[in-house]
Amino acid sequence: MNTKSQRLLHVLNKDKAVLIQTHDFPDPDAVASAFGLQYFLKKNGIEASILYEGELQTNPIERMVKDPGYCHAKRGRCRY
Numbered sequence: 238m239n240t241k242s243q244r245l246l247h248v249l250n251k252d253k254a255v256l257i258q259t260h261d262f263p264d265p266d267a268v269a270s271a272f273g274l275q276y277f278l279k280k281n282g283i284e285a286s287i288l289y290e291g292e293l294q295t296n297p298i299e300r301m302v303k304d305p306g307y308c309h310a311k312r313g314r315c316r317y
Contacts, residue, residue, distance in 0.1 A: 240243045242277070246281050246283070247277075248298055249278070249283055251282050251283055254284040254285065254286060255278055255283055255284070255285040255286075256285070256286055256288055257271045257274055257275055257286065257287045257288065258288050259271050259287065259288070260288070261289070261290045261291040262264055262290075262291035262292060262293075263291070263293060264288045267289075268287075268289075268293070271287045271289075272287065273304065275280075289312060289314075291312075
């Protein structure tokens with residue numbers, strides 16, 4: 238079976254880190270989605286970091302992204 242998640246893992250290079258960019262001023266849904274993708278990638282041997290621009294909208298989300306036990310996220314914009 239060739240699922241979408243298997244195809245995604247096939248395309249990504251395990252030797253390179255993935256940058257997960259949320260929308261500006263991320264809400265809880267954006268942070269949770271980014272965190273879920275980061276967790277999935279790390280469980281499959283791919284390093285991933287979350288990047289966001291603007292202020293976080295709630296204190297629980299701010300605490301989550303600043304706690305190294307949860308996820309690795311930092312404020313900033315991805316420049317191509």
